[in-house]
Amino acid sequence: xxxxxxxxxxxxxxxxxxxxxxxxxxxxxxxxxxxxxxxxxxxxxxxxxxxxxxxxxxxxxxxxxxxxxxxxxxxxxxxxxxxxxxxxxxxxxxxxxxxxxxxxxxxxxxxxxxxxxxxxxxxxxxxxxxxxxxxxxxxxx
Amino acid sequence: xxxxxxxxxxxxxxxxxxxxxxxxxxxxxxxxxxxxxxxxxxxxxxxxxxxxxxxxxxxxxxxxxxxxxxxxxxxxxxxxxxxxxxxxxxxxxxxxxxxxxxxxxxxxxxxxxxxxxxxxxxxxxxxxxxxxxxxxxxxxxxxxxxxxxxxxxxxxxxxxxxxxxxxxxxxxxxxxxxxxxxxxxxxxxxxxxxxxxxxxxxxxxxxxx
Numbered sequence: 137x138x139x140x141x142x143x144x145x146x147x148x149x150x151x152x153x154x155x156x157x158x159x160x161x162x163x164x165x166x167x168x169x170x171x172x173x174x175x176x177x178x179x180x181x182x183x184x185x186x187x188x189x190x191x192x193x194x195x196x197x198x199x200x201x202x203x204x205x206x207x208x209x210x211x212x213x214x215x216x217x218x219x220x221x222x223x224x225x226x227x228x229x230x231x232x233x234x235x236x237x238x239x240x241x242x243x244x245x246x247x248x249x250x251x252x253x254x255x256x257x258x259x260x261x262x263x264x265x266x267x268x269x270x271x272x273x274x275x276x277x
Numbered sequence: 278x279x280x281x282x283x284x285x286x287x288x289x290x291x292x293x294x295x296x297x298x299x300x301x302x303x304x305x306x307x308x309x310x311x312x313x314x315x316x317x318x319x320x321x322x323x324x325x326x327x328x329x330x331x332x333x334x335x336x337x338x339x340x341x342x343x344x345x346x347x348x349x350x351x352x353x354x355x356x357x358x359x360x361x362x363x364x365x366x367x368x369x370x371x372x373x374x375x376x377x378x379x380x381x382x383x384x385x386x387x388x389x390x391x392x393x394x395x396x397x398x399x400x401x402x403x404x405x406x407x408x409x410x411x412x413x414x415x416x417x418x419x420x421x422x423x424x425x426x427x428x429x430x431x432x433x434x435x436x437x438x439x440x441x442x443x444x445x446x447x448x449x450x451x452x453x454x455x456x457x458x459x460x461x462x463x464x465x466x467x468x469x470x471x472x473x474x475x476x477x478x479x480x481x482x483x484x485x486x
Contacts, residue, residue: 226447228423244298244450255293268293
């Protein structure tokens with residue numbers, strides 16, 4: 137079984153380093169379950185056909201779930217990281233049942249304050265950005 | 278030389294990139310660009326001085342604007358204090374022809390950006406509003422384009438005889454340099470850039486794939 141290398145100290149972080157690639161589960165079943173969990177009963181989160189009638193390309197992943205994927209990705213890379221802020225800009229809907237890929241890269245390191253800035257991008261199979269943002273995470277020295 | 282003619286920093290409401298981090302990124306990743314132009318949304322950033330950063334990283338860092346018209350978004354290069362008083366940069370519904378003409382009168386160049394995009398791109402409106410007068414250049418490569426937006430821009434630019442520039446439209450550090458514009462001559466400041474755009478000696482380039 138492959139061992140995943142994780143980050144536990146800020147000294148281990150390098151500017152420009154890529155976080156391990158992350159492919160979120162955007163299946164409609166997961167999206168429906170999550171929508172139920174948070175009390176969002178809109179058809180656009182549950183049914184492709186109903187979403188298309190609303191002008192969408194299909195049922196969409198709620199933005200808060202996309203943010204959850206980003207958090208999961210960061211913790212997969214650095215389980216001890218404390219996420220201080222996560223700031224997202226939603227450019228286009230993330231459509232359920234379509235493969236998406238999340239990339240993350242380190243774009244700033246402040247060792248004095250123990251903070252690392254990460255760029256995050258959710259893209260579809262065509263490489264088109266659907267969601268982007270940044271996270272500021274705290275790591276121990 | 279190649280400049281990324283369309284970038285946003287934290288000065289834009291949806292920008293998340295610090296200019297210093299753009300510079301670090303360009304150099305650490307050996308991106309094939311020689312500099313960038315900050316085109317902040319609905320404003321001209323009079324205050325920021327990036328000359329020390331430019332010198333430290335040996336990059337060209339220039340400032341411009343992205344304003345909003347009834348035809349969509351428009352980049353304005355060569356903004357002067359007089360031009361910022363000539364129309365309201367913060368407006369979201371400026372008349373495009375006025376922006377193009379007024380910019381020209383003040384020694385600036387206005388370039389509709391991501392023109393193939395729905396709602397905020399010029400070609401989404403030409404059928405309804407007609408072909409605007411005065412436009413000479415449009416952005417044909419945009420780093421944030423989806424679907425066939427770049428192709429719509431290229432096809433229409435060809436049809437209407439527009440020249441094309443490229444810019445990444447980056448809002449986060451790692452998206453800078455996805456597209457750019459190649460110039461035959463060296464660009465050192467905004468005057469050089471405006472002159473180069475007017476002389477029509479440039480070519481849009483894409484590094485997306």
